Amino acid sequence: MARGGWFRKQSRNGAAEATVPDGLWSKCPRCGVISFARDVERNLNVCPKCEYHHLITVEQRLTLTVDENSFVEMDAGITSLNPLAFPDYDDKLNSDRAKTGRKEAIVTGRAKIDGQTLLIGIAEFGFRAGSMGGAVGEKIVRLLELAEQENLPVILFTASGGARMQEGLLSLMQMAKTSAALARLDQARIPYIVVITHPTTGGVYASYAALGDVIIAEPGATVGLAGRRVGNQDMGAKLPEDFQTTEFQYRCGMVDQIVHRRDVRGTLGKLLMFLTEARTYVK
Amino acid sequence: MARGGWFRKQSRNGAAEATVPDGLWSKCPRCGVISFARDVERNLNVCPKCEYHHLITVEQRLTLTVDENSFVEMDAGITSLNPLAFPDYDDKLNSDRAKTGRKEAIVTGRAKIDGQTLLIGIAEFGFRAGSMGGAVGEKIVRLLELAEQENLPVILFTASGGARMQEGLLSLMQMAKTSAALARLDQARIPYIVVITHPTTGGVYASYAALGDVIIAEPGATVGLAGRRVGNQDMGAKLPEDFQTTEFQYRCGMVDQIVHRRDVRGTLGKLLMFLTEARTYVK
Amino acid sequence: MLNNPLDFEKPIAELDDLIDEFKLASREPEMRADAELKGIDIELQIAELETKREALMTQIFANLTPWNEVQMARHKDRPYTLDYIRTIFKDFMELHGDRTNADDPAIVGGFAKFQGESVVVLGHQKARDLKERQLRNFGSARPSGFRKALRLMKLAEKFSRPLIIFVDTPAAEANLMAEEEGISSTIAICLREMSVLRTPIIVVIIGEGGSGGALGIAVGDTILMLEHAVYSVIPPEGCAAILWSDRSRAPEASAALKLTAKHAAEFGLIDEVIGEPLGGAHRDHPLIAESVKSSLSYHLDVLKNLSIQDLVDRRYSKFRNMGRWENTDITTAVVHVSSSD
Amino acid sequence: MLNNPLDFEKPIAELDDLIDEFKLASREPEMRADAELKGIDIELQIAELETKREALMTQIFANLTPWNEVQMARHKDRPYTLDYIRTIFKDFMELHGDRTNADDPAIVGGFAKFQGESVVVLGHQKARDLKERQLRNFGSARPSGFRKALRLMKLAEKFSRPLIIFVDTPAAEANLMAEEEGISSTIAICLREMSVLRTPIIVVIIGEGGSGGALGIAVGDTILMLEHAVYSVIPPEGCAAILWSDRSRAPEASAALKLTAKHAAEFGLIDEVIGEPLGGAHRDHPLIAESVKSSLSYHLDVLKNLSIQDLVDRRYSKFRNMGRWENTDITTAVVHVSSSD
């Protein structure tokens, strides 16, 4: 029995793993069960055994989420500089650009779901672990400003290790920058929906990921501020099994619904219907 | 050694006790120490031993709080009806009217503190345990509406067993009535300060007593929704020593400052200065 | 047939059992034969029993005491908030969480379609089986429940969706944790914010309207109340305990408190009593749902014809005028005999 | 004399000790006599030592590494928020409580008078002795701290009082309880609400500006930063752990992170660096207080000349333009080299 390809490299923080193995077989990072890669793919990259939601690419996410051929990308050329001349950062950026074919850790654009036009942003976790630097912040704010101008709802799919360390304080400020744009969207009463996917942590969870009018999350995702390790070190206290997961955040009142990947599209369609319907009764 | 007058009748709910004894001596209901009544009075009716804040009358409160001769009462004639024909209610009202010389469980009016004009309401706990029926609700709302008209700050001293049972649902609605008037005051950006005194519970704590821009409280007061007894029954859990007191509510973030009776006036004067100063910089 | 008949419903339940027996007999050839042999006319018996039952029903339910009304309002077979949401609304999308520290199952809510229109619906949720009743904390909301409710109300305001609220709670939770999290403050904030919320609010008291725990989500433009619901400043048991140190005298207290829908209407505190099927809502869930739906539909249309500013001003006047008092000051003597009557 | 000299301050501390000894000797007749006998001129010695000390101070503090700056920012003798509040403000009236479930001592705030004007002042609070440091949670705010801060900000807005905020925190608390109470959500809400708060906001980074825990109360119209304060997206130890799995390489990480006031100014992320007394704020509390006061005074006057709408629009532009990126799309190619520079 051939077992090629399922020994995957684990990334440093344990969060990322290759999503679709090169070979025939795929080993689930949570339950360890080995499945036909094709079966996992057919199951929307959800483990057929334990329902672990594998990371997926932006293309896969778009296919699962928006109406066929409806996506038109915006600002694809916006990319990071290295303002701090941070060691190795240029190399890492170049390598991620080559690896993902993207210029940044988020893809933004216009799309339709069930025929309803919206603006959408999808994190590319494969690019610098989805972290938020100046380019990510700028792309999100452009999306939000356009939403206000055109009165279009916004959906953001989050997956991020947080603010991008290599851009120092400039990246921290992207938290304020995106949140300020969301304040304006809020005042303009434009719907903003967040879909939290694995993993969503740090400065991203402490800014736009936590500010949705409605927040849904895929099951089993890591969701929290500082990461389980940090928490452990700081406290010595016993942590619940599901600390800093979707389920934990749901129990703590931070998430409206835990939605299986197969139902995300339907849920978003319904939410858009509720949030964008004409306000007939207001005189 | 004469000990006349310090055997006081305890009221049913354990909250009320006569404030100034008829005789020479006074026994503290908290620490049990017997003091000269005159010494207790000179100490603002605070136990010289344990700092227990005795209930005081509206007159005493006014003397302690507002500029001399500055108080002008409003709506003194507003009094309760017995809309439910509730058993014994008329008798109880009449008896409390005779006992307190008041028509209702709150006294409202115009006064000055440090020369600053304000509207003030002071609960008369001796009248139906300070409970809120239609007359109390009406008097408070008139005060709040006047405050909005004349752009004057409002201070309410609370002491109440809650909504007045004998007026049934009509009294429950006073919670909504007073809170609605406070919503308008809030929108008009008029300062509203609450001084919680012993005891403040039930529907009063769950409406205007909890809605101050700033909330201060005298030490040791009973403050809570349902009363300690109820809590005990419902839970069987071990309650903290200071459950449903000023100190408990302060620890839980509900009270800005615990203020000794001797400092209430000074604190209010300072707060009024901060809250009513002209807004010079707004263009 | 009822699963949990109240004491005064038992004579009806016994008749129901008897009728069922005859009906069974009529379908069983052997039993039919046996009956004919004995000269018993099964169909006639059934008809007589049903006539008797109808008379009994009318007699019992025309003479309910206030305490009986309390029992009816607490009836375990009575439809709960989610029952109404499932029958009257479409596409219910439940939203969870107070964005502070919990999701309180004692209050449910979310987006839904009401007659094709998007609305926000929420309410207290009781339950029938013990495990779910505990989960729902018997319909007693904690601070997180009120925070969730307020969050949904603000969503309704933000997106200009009418708000439809079902009230059914014995009281707000008042245990240690509730006090620690400011149950009083949370209710007070709900009262204040609802009074100025810029969207139409219709409240339906479907079962128990238990004091501040009920009112905390019941400040609306239109307050509807089911015929056998109750709405009270204090649970009758608590009232009896205070008056007579005897919780078992709750029936007397119920009478004194005037906590029925009829009284609430007389005092001008609610806008409409929604009639229930004979014997109560619990005997015909689809029928009561239809009545609630048609009442909601009517009143929502009325509210939709108002401007937002009129709506909010009207809501203020409504609650501002609740309560009775008189002014004995000779210069301004007046008796205020309430709200909208 | 310092109670807690840093490593690189120790040569100065040693000189200080020596100078103190000579000064003591000069006041003691017996020691003076002894010195004269030995031909030692005490006054000359002191003068020489003081000259040497000054040269040493200049030399040391002109050549601080980024890691030294981190040490300076964390210096235990450095003035904390309450030190500034006590010296720069009058009539401080502390307000407590988040109106939800706690009062977080890691954030203090209330009303105060600044140059005769009512303001709201708040900030992180560290402490010196161990017991109070634990009470203050080392300046790491919990969700309740951010809720209290937001409550005070809304009070400032409601009563149109300028808001003055001192930032000094290693990071936001991130333990189990903080996660349970939505530390991330609370910070996010602060960021959103501060950006549209309709009152002038001046922020002063006085010590450690520790990532989200700092920024959560640092969205202002004017951001001032003390010369030896630091402001960083991540603690240098954490950065070193990620880059090299070695927290002890924090000095290198400090350099890479460009977390000093000078860098923050160069990147256009702060509006002014407030110079400290030679050797740092901790060597002269009154002097640094005077500098902070005069800077606050100047900037408050500037802000007061703006209309509220201009103020809020300007604040949006300020943060909206932070960050560096380039657009490689040939049709719209542009390099954005930041904010206000």
Ligand SMILES: [Zn+2]
């Ligand atoms: Zn698996």
Ligand SMILES: [Zn+2]
């Ligand atoms: Zn005492």
